[in-house]
Amino acid sequence: MLERAPYFRRMEALNLSGDAPWVGNLPVPMPLGVDEFVQQAGDGVVVDTRDELGFGAAHVPDALSLWPGGLSNFAGWFLPYDKPLLLVNQTDDPLPATRHLIRMGYDRLAGYLSGGVHAWVAAGRRSEAVELVTVQDLCRDLDAGEENWILDVRSAGELESHGRIANAHHIHLTQLPAHLEEVPRERKITIFCGSGRRSMIGASLLKRAGWGQVAVVLGGLAGWSSTTCPVEMDAYG
Numbered sequence: 001m002l003e004r005a006p007y008f009r010r011m012e013a014l015n016l017s018g019d020a021p022w023v024g025n026l027p028v029p030m031p032l033g034v035d036e037f038v039q040q041a042g043d044g045v046v047v048d049t050r051d052e053l054g055f056g057a058a059h060v061p062d063a064l065s066l067w068p069g070g071l072s073n074f075a076g077w078f079l080p081y082d083k084p085l086l087l088v089n090q091t092d093d094p095l096p097a098t099r100h101l102i103r104m105g106y107d108r109l110a111g112y113l114s115g116g117v118h119a120w121v122a123a124g125r126r127s128e129a130v131e132l133v134t135v136q137d138l139c140r141d142l143d144a145g146e147e148n149w150i151l152d153v154r155s156a157g158e159l160e161s162h163g164r165i166a167n168a169h170h171i172h173l174t175q176l177p178a179h180l181e182e183v184p185r186e187r188k189i190t191i192f193c194g195s196g197r198r199s200m201i202g203a204s205l206l207k208r209a210g211w212g213q214v215a216v217v218l219g220g221l222a223g224w225s226s227t228t229c230p231v232e233m234d235a236y237g
Contacts, residue, residue, distance in 0.1 A: 026102060029087060029094045031114035034123040037086060040110045044084035047075075049097045050117075051090070052200035056216060058117055058127040060088055065204040067197050071100040074201060077174045084110035088117060130203045135219030138190060139226035149187040150229070153202045154194055162221055163231040165192065173198050176205055188213035194220040 032040060046063040048055050055065045066075055068090075079085065085106060087094050094112040101109065113120060121127055133141075142148060150168040152159070159170060171179050173193070183189060189211060191199040196218040203214045224231050 026095070026099060027107070027109065029098055029109040030111040031092065032086070032111040033114055034119055034125060037111070037113045037120075038125070040084065041086050044086050044108075044110055045079060046086050046088060047079065047097070048088040048204075049090070050088065052196045052216065052218075053132070054090065054117070055200055055204070056130040056132045058121065058129055059204075060113070060117070060120060061126060061128050062208050063088060063204060064208065065200045067200070068096060068100075070197060070201065071097060072104070074173070074198075075101060075106070076104055078177070078201070078205065079106060081105065081108070084108045086110050087112035088120075089113075090116070092116070128207065130200065130207070131215040132196070132218055133190065133215050135192075135217055135221075135223040136225070138192075138217055139224060139229075142226045142229050147187075148190045149184060151183060151189050151191045151202065152193070153191060153198055158194065160234055162194075163233045165224070165226075166229045166232050168192065168229070173202055176202055180206075180209055183211070185211060188215065190215045190217060192217045 041060070046060050048059050048063040048065050049068050049071065051067050052065065059065070064078060066078070085101065085108060087097055087109070089097060089112055092114060098109060117127065138148065150165060152165055152168040152170045153173040153176065154170070155172055164170070169182070171182060183206065189206060191202045191214065193199040193202070196216050199216040203216050206214050221231055
């Protein structure tokens with residue numbers, strides 16, 4: 001059975017009531033200075049819509065990573081409707097992200113960080129980062145005997161069609177919040193998805209929940225060459 005994102009229930013109710021928030025003029029979130037952004041973020045959720053490389057280099061603490069192309073697919077799984085959302089964008093144009101979120105029923109957009117992460121860092125605010133490793137470097141470390149707790153967040157269909165990484169732990173990205181107890185806190189968690197984008201969502205979820213040692217793998221199975229943790233195909237695959 002196909003997974004059904006929680007936001008579908010919200011959309012059904014809006015469609016039946018005729019109160020869909022995308023009808024009429026598109027609201028434009030207000031630009032917020034760093035201090036005002038901090039105040040608003042205390043009661044809300046910070047959504048960073050930059051790509052995985054930008055988020056990994058530096059981001060507002062406790063921000064959730066949702067790259068622009070992933071908003072439609074993943075925002076409905078991880079964003080609440082009962083809290084204000086604050087945006088961090090690649091540019092000072094909040095409309096692309098706003099359009100996606102409004103169409104999914106997210107109408108509590110409190111504003112966006114004016115000047116982005118550059119303004120945040122320039123103001124002396126603390127930022128966080130996520131370690132980025134290439135798939136080639138990870139394979140080399142594995143074969144050198146380094147212990148890695150690999151979290152594979154791909155779907156079951158991807159595992160079946162493209163293969164599984166031996167000794168990796170599989171939790172589909174959308175199911176990660178419900179299975180956090182399966183991820184050890186005392187180990188470094190290296191997250192794999194096939195490119196790095198979904199992995200960065202997973203990394204941001206773990207960091208928000210208190211995990212300290214998190215890394216994201218850049219690259220997919222095309223570059224996988226580990227002999228100790230090879231790619232394995234299911235018998236029927």
